[in-house]
Amino acid sequence: NEKRVVFHSEGEEYVLAPIVANNITITELLKEEFSEEKSFRLSNLKNGEEAKIIGISRECRGEIRRRLLDLGFVINTKITVDLTSPMNNPRAYLVRDTSIAIRNEQAKFILIEKIKTHAKSH
Structure with missing residues (x-):
């Protein structure tokens, strides 16, 4: 609308003022090129x-x-997710049998697709 422009990219929502949005060109990718509903940033991965x-x-x-x-x-x-610090930043991730701690500022750059597990839901 005239007050804000909202769009979703890589699992996150962005809200821009129209004056800022006017300086950006956005192209929607075809479904076969990219699956938006399956793509997330690593920083959004939950324990388990x-x-x-x-x-x-x-x-x-x-x-x-x-x-x-x-x-x-x-x-x-x-x-x-392997370990989470008390403030939730940094977090350690289990990657190739190695626990690697990175900050959320770096984890947001890593794009993931969640794997459905057969665990019972709570």
């Missing part, structure tokens, strides 16, 4: 959920991107 990494966001570049790849955050790798 399992996921696989589907990529690193395009907004992550350079040294941070290389570091995440070096740590094992690569496509098709299974990942779960």
